[in-house]
Amino acid sequence: MIRRTAALSVVLTVLLALTGCGGGSTAATKGKSTHQVLALAKQKFDKAKSVHLQLATQDKPTKGDAVLGADGTLTHQPAFEGKVTVVLGGFNAEVPVVSIGGKVFAKLPLTPKYVAIDPSEYGSPDPADFADPSKGISGLLLRLQGAKKSGQKRDGDQVLTTYTGTLTGDLVQPIIPSADKARSYATTVGIDQDGRISTLRIVGGFFAHDGDVTYDVTFTDYDKNVKISAP
Known part of the structure; x- marks a missing residue:
C-alpha cells in the first residue's frame, strides 16, 4: 500500500509539472x-549572432x-535570408528574399533570379x-505600454512566461507595414526559460474594414553561426 501511494505521488507530481503553468515564474523571470525581464530579453536578442x-x-485582406x-x-549584420509571403492583387505569393547592406533582393514570380526591389x-x-x-x-519590448506579467503557458517542451500590454501603430508599422499609426495593438510576449523572447502576438486592425487581425511571431535557434551574402 505504501509503495502504491508513493508511486501515485510521483505520477501526480509529474502531471502537475507538465500541466501546471499557472502564474509561477521560471528561473529567468523569478524575482x-x-x-x-523585458530588458534582459531585448539584450539577449540584440547580442545573438542569429x-x-x-x-x-x-487572415487575409479583402482588398x-x-x-x-x-x-x-535574421542576423545582426543586419541581414535576413528566407521567404516572405505577401498578397498581391488578391493572390498569395511566397517570395525568396535576401536582405543585406540596406538592399533587398527577391526572386519574384516568373523571374529566374534575384533582383533588387523596394x-x-x-x-x-x-x-x-x-x-x-x-x-x-527587440525595440518593441521596452515600449510596451502597461506591460505586466499575465501568466505562463506551455509551448512544446518550454514553459513560457507571458507579458501583455499595448503597442502604438507607429511602432508596429516597421514590422507589419499595414498597421495603422492611429491605432493601438494588444500585444503578448512569451519569454522562455533562458530569458529570451520566444513568441510575440500582435492583435488589432491591420486590414481596412476587416476587423481585428492576429499576427504571431516565433523565435528559435538563437545564436547559430550564420553567414548571409548578397545573391
Whole structure:
C-alpha cells in the first residue's frame, strides 16, 4: 500500500509539472520586475549572432496588398535570408528574399533570379530591419505600454512566461507595414526559460474594414553561426 501511494505521488507530481503553468515564474523571470525581464530579453536578442524567425497570420485582406508571413534567419549584420509571403492583387505569393547592406533582393514570380526591389511596393517590410535594436523586434519590448506579467503557458517542451500590454501603430508599422499609426495593438510576449523572447502576438486592425487581425511571431535557434551574402 505504501509503495502504491508513493508511486501515485510521483505520477501526480509529474502531471502537475507538465500541466501546471499557472502564474509561477521560471528561473529567468523569478524575482525580476516586468521591466527587468523585458530588458534582459531585448539584450539577449540584440547580442545573438542569429535567430530563426517565423511570422504568420491566418487572415487575409479583402482588398489591397499586405505581408502575410515570413520565415527565415535574421542576423545582426543586419541581414535576413528566407521567404516572405505577401498578397498581391488578391493572390498569395511566397517570395525568396535576401536582405543585406540596406538592399533587398527577391526572386519574384516568373523571374529566374534575384533582383533588387523596394519592399514597400509590395506591402512588405525590409526583414533585415527586424534586427534593428531601436525600430525592430527587440525595440518593441521596452515600449510596451502597461506591460505586466499575465501568466505562463506551455509551448512544446518550454514553459513560457507571458507579458501583455499595448503597442502604438507607429511602432508596429516597421514590422507589419499595414498597421495603422492611429491605432493601438494588444500585444503578448512569451519569454522562455533562458530569458529570451520566444513568441510575440500582435492583435488589432491591420486590414481596412476587416476587423481585428492576429499576427504571431516565433523565435528559435538563437545564436547559430550564420553567414548571409548578397545573391
